[in-house]
Amino acid sequence: MTDQTVDYFGLQDQPKLYNSFRPEYPDNLINFVIAKTMSRHNLSGKFLDSFQTNGKCALDLACGTGLFTRKLSSKFEKVYGTDTSDGQIEEARRSNSCSNVSYSRFSAYEIEATLDYFTIEVSNLSLVSIASAIHWLDPHKFFKSLVESIASETTVAVVGYGVPAIVKPSNVAQNIIQESRLSSLGKKEVTDLVETNCPKMKLYNQFFQDTLFERFADYVQCDAKGIYSMQAELPYGEYFENHDYKEFPVLKKSNLHDLVQFLRSMSFYRAFWIDNENEIQNGTVEDPVALFAARILKEENLTENVTNIDLNDKNNVKSMIQVDIDVLWTFYVHILSNER
Known part of the structure; x- marks a missing residue:
């Protein structure tokens, strides 16, 4: 907690x-x-x-x-x-x-x-x-x-x-966002516009929501x-x-690496890590943010590993930076x- x-x-x-x-x-x-x-x-x-x-x-x-x-x-x-x-x-x-x-x-x-x-x-x-x-x-x-x-x-x-909502970049989605005049619309209207033209948006946001609301469920009451x-x-x-x-x-x-670092900057991630550090390191507990990153890297064909990955590993960092992700704040x- x-x-x-x-x-x-x-x-x-x-x-x-x-x-x-x-x-x-x-x-x-x-x-x-x-x-x-x-x-x-x-x-x-x-x-x-x-x-x-x-x-x-x-x-x-x-x-x-x-x-x-x-x-x-x-x-x-x-x-x-x-x-x-x-x-x-x-x-x-x-x-x-x-x-x-x-x-x-x-x-x-x-x-x-x-x-x-x-x-x-x-x-x-x-x-x-x-x-x-x-x-x-x-x-x-x-x-x-x-x-x-x-x-x-x-x-x-x-x-x-x-x-935030994750948008997998595409020319069609970018044009729609520009034409929609963000300042005159709310998040839901913009998200609906993009979602229909960006197939991976739903999937990646599902991964993101699962990370926030399910895997950190006992830690999110504050931050x-x-x-x-x-x-x-x-x-x-x-x-x-x-x-x-x-x-x-x-x-x-943005990119996957920066989004992962955003999640790691949250208090609930630090609290989770403090409570589970030994278990994460010996592999008995999954790091939810590492799992989130692995799931997207798998979709992008940049890894075969869909369990915990080392977020500080240079090769993994390089792979995450390669994944362009626009974030709708x-x-x-x-x-x-x-x-x-």
């Missing part, structure tokens, strides 16, 4: 895996968040590309390795990120090249302590974000602490992404819960008067605010 008291994201190579293989938040989502933030300050949309209002700043809570934090750096004079994981904060600092971004170790609940530490004036805090982390928190405790600590004009953005439901029933209305929601489907070119954002 996944234990919420364990820092799975800070263990061994997890911070680097997380930073390298989690999906990048799309620019149109960032611009949507900034536009909503600007509207709270009566600023014109024409300044969207250079929104660095004098003295205004953003705070990214539960920031992990700073994947979302860094995307805000060109939009605000100062951006601050906090997380409870020492390993994640260390990786965030190591990979940070933005002079206006700072990190420190705080819980997402410790908002007033964070403001004091960074000497942030509440009146200058334009945006508070939390990306791909709300599922780790007690929502009532978090939202109560948040609204008690920020000004009414501060925008709050709850960001994340849903379960994977965050990618199960994009519109989870959280008590937004109890704490905020205004609530906007928008989805951003994005097709990203559906990012989402909840924009929350109260009347001034």
Whole structure:
């Protein structure tokens, strides 16, 4: 079982895996968040590309390795990120090249302590974000602490992404996706369009769903819960008067190796490995991610092995990189605010 008291994201190579293989938040989502933030300050949309209002700043809570934090750096004079994981904060600092971004170790609940530490004036805090982390928190405790600590004009953005869909590349599928105008459709509509023109999509997604929902069934209640439901029933209305929601489907070119590394960056994989390391190594327990990779490599005629494969073996890595896989990510954002 996944234990919420364990820092799975800070263990061994997890911070680097997380930073390298989690999906990048799309620019149109960032611009949507900034536009909503600007509207709270009566600023014109024409300044969207250079929104660095004098003295205004953003705070990214539960920031992990700073994947979302860094995307805000060109939009605000100062951006601050906090997380409870020492390993994640260390990786965030190591990979940070933005002079206006700072990190420190705080819980997402410790908002007033964070403001004091960074000497942030509440009146200058334009945006508070939390990306791909709300599922780790007690929502009532978090939202109560948040609204008690920020000004009414501060925008709050709850960001994340849903379960990715695997698309085996084909010219027909690519054309359909381009013509469908992803930004105007939801994930289901796009998936249905592609599925009928990409025969292997159903099979590979079946492998993927089996890996997530069946083989890790006892471990997914924490981290994977965050990618199960994009519109989870959280008590937004109890704490905020205004609530906007928008989805951003994005097709990203990838390969089997990167998708496997994404799965290995999840907390449930690390928890499973900790509980079963000896059994995996002596072959009495299968590594579900290795099995997932082997099943696709078998379909691609790159292996005869449909049991556990060594994910770190150079030949297997080379084979996985050869398998082109496009991944359909559906990012989402909840924009929350109260009347001034």
